[in-house]
Amino acid sequence: MDDCKTYVEVSVTFDEDGRMTPRTITWEDGTRFEIDRVLDVRPAPALRCGGQGDRYTVRIGAQQSYLYFERSAALTGTQVGRWFVERKRF
Secondary structure: OHHHEEEEEEEEEEOOOOOEEEEEEEOOOOOEEEOOEEEEEEEEEOOOOOOEEEEEEEEEOOEEEEEEEEEOOOOOOOOOEEEEEEOOOO
């Protein structure tokens, strides 16, 4: 099922309480999208692709979309997780 996950580069900021907020998404082809607003954050499965993570409901322009943060199983180190979106199937 991983073939429908698209791992993307995400720029984030952290506030003084440690909350992580995604700011931009860079797609596979280098196109960069500014996240206008984070509408919701909750633990949720990626229903089309499988897997569990933190689902960020974001607004980019007039479009609402889901962005997932998949946490690393490692408790130490610099790789804390990866971001992905569900690839749209036609």
